[in-house]
Amino acid sequence: MRRSILLSAAIAALLAATPARADDIANAITEAQRAYQGGQIQAAQTALQEAMQLLSQRAAAGLAAALPDGLPGWTAEEASSNAAGAAGLFGGSTASRSYRNAQGQTVEIQVMSDNPMIAQLGAILANPMLAGAMGRLVRIGEQRAIQGNDGNVQMLVDNRILVQVQGDAPAEAKLAYARAINVARLAGR
Incomplete structure (x- = not known):
């Protein structure tokens, strides 16, 4: 149960930090949410990890700019x-x-x-x-x-x-x- 609450909180935090337009980050978060709602915890974790990596890449590009x-x-x-x-x-x-x-x-x-x-x-x-x-x-x-x-x-x-x-x-x-x-x-x- 605790794991489900933490995963839901992570999804909500990532959704709040994402721009409104559709992009790779938003797609990964949406994929994680669908997987989570479908009971596919491992797939949800993988999609969240992808979203976090994409956010890190965007942050790195911001540093370079x-x-x-x-x-x-x-x-x-x-x-x-x-x-x-x-x-x-x-x-x-x-x-x-x-x-x-x-x-x-x-x-x-x-x-x-x-x-x-x-x-x-x-x-x-x-x-x-x-x-x-x-x-x-x-x-x-x-x-x-x-x-x-x-x-x-x-x-x-x-x-x-x-x-x-x-x-x-x-x-x-x-x-x-x-x-x-x-x-x-x-x-x-």
Whole structure:
């Protein structure tokens, strides 16, 4: 009985979080609901897992969309994204994009969300005293970030999204790219 209640709650939560238009996510949720109502619990679980994976993929694509185009004098590669899902090694969604200038210097932005490792690092980044020990505190809009001695930038957005800007370019370039990230879009605002 408890399993049925939990499955019904999961279906309701997924339906509430889904846009009104028909798409692959809505179809998977509908399939799960039909299977559940037909007493096919395993099929309902599989369809819900598919819906969760599709939602993770959509979230990863949203992360990639927040990454900036190439700044003046730089070229950008296509952004890539991945959703590991809850069963993955670390779970969560990731996105990255690489940039190169005429001198061959590179910057790479990596974004990771909803990953258990972020929660552990979040405690350090949220404490200015501990964060300051990792490097120089800088502001990226309203966000506190850390710029290490190597110029790499780390920032925690919305207490669940880790942003890392790294590469062999000068520290100023890495900071410029960190500031060009659409932080509001990352946070879903």
